Amino acid sequence: MDLFSDHPTTPVMIATGAYWLPGFALPVMPTLWQVLAQHLAAYPAQRMMTPMGHLMSVATSSMGDWGWVGSTQGYGYSAQDPATQQAWPAIPAVMQALSTAAALQAGYANFVADSCLINVYAPGSKMGLHQDRDEQDFTQPIVSVSIGMPATFLFGGVKRSDPTVKIPLQHGDIVVWGGASRRYYHGVSVVKPHAHSLTGLRRINLTFRKAK
Ligand SMILES: O=C(O)CCC(=O)C(=O)O
Numbered sequence: 504m505d506l507f508s509d510h511p512t513t514p515v516m517i518a519t520g521a522y523w524l525p526g527f528a529l530p531v532m533p534t535l536w537q538v539l540a541q542h543l544a545a546y547p548a549q550r551m552m553t554p555m556g557h558l559m560s561v562a563t564s565s566m567g568d569w570g571w572v573g574s575t576q577g578y579g580y581s582a583q584d585p586a587t588q589q590a591w592p593a594i595p596a597v598m599q600a601l602s603t604a605a606a607l608q609a610g611y612a613n614f615v616a617d618s619c620l621i622n623v624y625a626p627g628s629k630m631g632l633h634q635d636r637d638e639q640d641f642t643q644p645i646v647s648v649s650i651g652m653p654a655t656f657l658f659g660g661v662k663r664s665d666p667t668v669k670i671p672l673q674h675g676d677i678v679v680w681g682g683a684s685r686r687y688y689h690g691v692s693v694v695k696p697h698a699h700s701l702t703g704l705r706r707i708n709l710t711f712r713k714a715k
Pocket residue numbers: 620622630635647656689690691708710
């Protein structure tokens with residue numbers, strides 16, 4: 504089977520310590536979507552600034568003790584929503600349990616996220632190659648859940664110039680990376696307009712991390 508043209512149903516290793524778990528979130532999606540839609544109504548996603556003073560193409564919101572924020576001061580974690588100065592709400596049990604189970608499936612036991620970043624992609628949005636490196640403990644993995652429109656996830660290596668594998672993520676897929684690949688470069692290609700029955704013209708990605 505050509506892993507990158509067919510949609511597999513079992514975990515696929517994409518790099519050392521990195522796994523694509525196709526459809527892993529589907530069983531909890533009805534409950535998850537209900538709490539996520541409520542969250543986005545109360546804490547709307549906003550486009551943050553990059554340190555270079557550009558608006559990010561992706562809009563973000565957060566849950567948990569720590570929300571990831573960008574500004575002209577740099578990137579980092581904040582206990583408050585910069586728009587309202589309110590503390591972020593707790594990560595709902597359905598999401599906490601899903602991220603712990605996905606990490607375990609990829610070989611990372613006892614993962615407990617204290618941060619859930621919600622990235623909202625409209626058609627034309629993308630995320631350039633970057634490393635997740637604002638966290639304190641790099642022994643903890645990253646758990647990334649795709650919802651709604653499909654997208655091509657790029658997963659590279661320790662250097663930005665390393666070759667990337669292209670993973671066709673669909674609604675309900677999860678990618679987990681840690682260990683040797685914890686700081687590998689990754690990104691999302693420009694998202695195309697394929698409306699999804701749950702999210703419409705949006706792709707929403709949940710990035711679960713242990714920030715502190
Ligand atoms: O949207 C994605 O699939 C990736 C998100 C990501 O890399 C991040 O939030 O740091």
